[in-house]
Amino acid sequence: MREIFKASELQEAFSLKEKGAVYFAGGSEILRLGSSVGKVKSLIDVNSILSHEIKKEGGFLVIGAAVTFQEILECGFSPEWLRKAVHLMASQALRNQATIGGNIACVRDDSYLIPSLLASGASLTVYGTRGLASIPLEDYVRKGGCSCLILSVSIPSDVKVALKRFSRSASSHSALNIAASSRGVFACVKSSGIALSVDELEKLEYRDDITGSGEYKKYLALEEAGRLMKEVNA
């Protein structure tokens, strides 16, 4: 039997997390067959303490961590590239469930959103040991996530992002999910890691898996990096 805590305060949620429980947002990762966190004994339902709102603040689009992929898709002021990014999750029922916070926190090497959000220069507002803090997404990804609770994602409004995902079918995991902007190229390469620049992309150790050989992924990553940069600069 799993214990379920309904968190009513950020600190309460964070303390439980420090004790080994897992934040439960959409639950699409936690509950899916073969989940990496599927066996944890305690869940912290964070839905009532997280924002479900998308708003414009200054030059930023601020998306509450509990906003779902579908809400982003349907929101009138989501930029086109972000809509395209959330639509990479092909299943509408999953999009109704999966949250942006949950997606980032998974830091998966086939992540739907991380490459595009990195390219956009997004930053996160998190709650952790030192209370509220803001952190560039890049730093969060570099350390492979942490125990902090993601509260929101801030995305510069005027950024232009080009992106592309390569997978055998729309619903299978991606060999490569890659995005570019004037900030550079960012990519998730299955079984191989997350690259935060073309340089890192070149140096990545590309591994074989069911999505394709390392050689294929490397070819694709470098070809597409060039093409996306051209698209951004056009």
Add this chain to the structure above:
Amino acid sequence: MNISFTLNNKKVTWNLEPDQRVREALYAHGCVTVRDSDDGEGFTGSDIIIYNGMPRSSNLMLCFQLEGADVRTAESLKKGKALNDVQEAMIKAGVVQSAYNSPTAALILTHLLERKPDAARYDVKEALSSLFIRDAGYEHFYLAVRLVQEKRKTGMYQSAVSPTFRDNLSYIGKPMDKVDGYALVSGDKVFVEDKVEPGSYVLKVLRSPYAMAYIRKIDTKEAEALEGVEAVITHENCPDVYYMQAGQGNPEPSPYDRRLFNRKVRHVGDRVAAVVAKDEETALKALSLIHVEYEPLKPVFTVEEAIADGASLVHNGKVSYVSGAPDNLDEYNRNADERDGQVIYQFPLHGDIRHNIAAGAHGGIGDVEKAFRESDAVVEATYQTSQVQCTPLEPHVCYSRMENGRLVLHCSTQVPYHVRRIVATVCRIPENKVHVIKERVGGGYGSKQDILVEDLCGYATWLTGKNIYYRNTREEEFIANSTRHPMRLTVKMSGNKDGRITGIYMDVRANTGPYGNHCLTVPMNASSKTLPLFKVENMYYDLTTYYTNIPPAGAYQGYGAPKGYFAIMSAMDELAHKLGVDPLEMALKNVVDEGYMLEILKGLGEGREGTVVPVGSCGVKEALKKGAEMIRWGVREKSPDPDWEIGKGFAMIQQGSGLPGLDQSNAQCKLLPDGSIVLLSGGADIGTGLDTISAKIVCELLKVDPSRVTVVSGDTDSCLFDTGAYASSGTYFSGNASLNAVKDLKEKMLAEAALQMNEDVKDLDVEAPGFIVCAKSGARLSYEKLSHDSLAGDGRGAIIGTGTFATGNSAIPYGAHFAQVAVNKVTGEIRVQKFYALQDAGTPINPELALCQMYGAAQKSIGHTLYEDMVLDENGKCISADFTDYGVPMIEEAPEDFKAVLIDVNDQYGPFGAKSISEIATNGAAPAIANAIYDAVGARVRSWPITPEKILRALGKI
């Protein structure tokens, strides 16, 4: 914990565990439409509900999330007994086929149309993006939505759901609500899982972690001692009965090479032990308490490894033959290993297990070598197909129980009578002790032609006397089930500059895996369903099937034909290019015509000599010509993006309709006391509309309304024997048996009427809506009175018609599939822009269902061509044993422009001129797409799946 929420507009408070899956809770409380097809993977959508106004996967939610929520399930759709308009339109459009998730589809579309009454194609695609449809494809779901919109606006449907055929007939060739459509779309309790009674025991199987090993020791004491465990079955205590699991006519052309449990395990996932326990938790615990000591052996996975000198032998037991044993058998068995058990051939299949050969065959006509020497060009290439799985939404299930000393099995099967025979054999009891009830089948596609779970579940009940439910997990569906045999096919083909093909040679090497289910018949189809399409005088094939340690292979819609067509139609394309001839012209020049004598059939009998017959009704040329016109063959399409190139390809195809000379079907048709009619068919309707065919035959011949006809089928107690729903036999065999039964009934009704009316029988005929009329006197007698009086105290008895169908005649369906693809030269990506499936199914008795069969089968074969793949690691463990990793095609993968076209041909042997429809539709995609890719970018990929990576390699980019 008490949880209160709104369910289908009613407030409910249920006592639930907060961390229980919502799906389980809903199903347990009677919402049976909320089904599970993927063990909580969140992929197939069978578990979708509307949660707070949004479609969500109920398997991916916990019950604490229900508190205060608003939940709708498909149970909310009907008003009283009336279906809602979406459900009605789905039946009309023909998409309610095996229907495991049809109610869910109706729920999703109802919700869509509430939010967006004018939903366009894009919206429907988005709404169905979470739903895996394997049987009917997605195309007619768009039609169903359009029908709803039309009816809401104008009060009636405007769009035709299909063309109609045979103007002189009222029901045959016209769309009509499928007889089980109402039950299926509304979510009646019609599947095996719905029949399981509370308190039933569960069966779980311990599976081998090794690809090949001897079981040295197995200790089950701890497991047996666990409270709640009823039995533990292993190779040490199971019946010493050899059999095999393919549901084929008896005697089978497959070796008996297994028992329920074997001392030697032969694939990762092979059965090691089974536990019968009071619940799943106890059963799983008991499995963990079974201690097994294995002696691992070096496995073989590919045909090449199986052939290699010194290769481990998958079977090295004693071989025997029921008939036709070779003289040197004792010598052959001298070094047999007792631990390997036995291999019993019913008759010789050219097997040689000491070389890992399960079966072999060869034959042909003319002189191929001479043809190759004397032709303008010869091509030779090897094509490899992969291991793919049927993936029915409803996995393999069985519910078995004892009743009055008999074993009753509720099954999801294509072959109820083979289930009865094999379970009786395993339990060593006569067939009268076994009652098989085929429930509605939530997807079969060949895998339910094999008795993969009923053998064990039935035996476990016979042993323990308990009600037992068994259900494969999705992983077990992949690793311990039946799959398409991977094959390596080498084709050598020669031709002349005038476009004539002069010789064809096929070398087929098939991989049957650990057991020999279908080891002859499936691979044989690679040649026997392809070579007879060619008007070529020199043709020869060699076939060898090898045992290996991959997950088991078996039947899959199309048998070996999709693989044979991939090879032979790709080779023809290669030859045409080499000769500088248009492939379409080559096809038209070399394809058979009606009346052409098929000499090649002599060498293509399944283990026996075949009979030479002429080609019967044949619409292949029309399909080729029409398809070419539709796709603008010969016109090069220009892509707006310079990285993408567009190409076209096609394949001509055929299949069979059952197995003439081997299959038999039977039916009975009874007039009830009030003049309504029950038809008892041995045929197994697996969602494709076979029962509807039988019903239409009754309506057509006896001129009654469908509401006065009921079809009962696949119940071995009440219905007569039928070989089953495989090899495309349904319409031709079971349909003809129904036709014969109804004819017989009609004859008897007229004879009885003649006596009752005092008229001459030759003046009598039937008239709508259920009368016997006399042409001479004008007298009329209702069926009701006819039946009532025949059943009265002074009557002559019940009026029953019986029909049998067995034949030597073939009714072969033909067709042509065309594809237009766009290929990215830089990334290797492939998009199927257009796919046109044109088929001659004779008279399509259910035209709207036939179209959906074609869409479904073509989409399945697009799947095996481009996406699907069971990948094994170096130890033989399948590492793509879920839907996401395996890669089934969803709505997003459906061709942008997808058309199914029925070519109108009337067959001389089929019921009302009908032939088979669905298997053939799996044959075209692989070669059509492969040839189109070559046409687009010059990359020839000769192995499944054709991935972007393989294209890039063929282009020399990596």
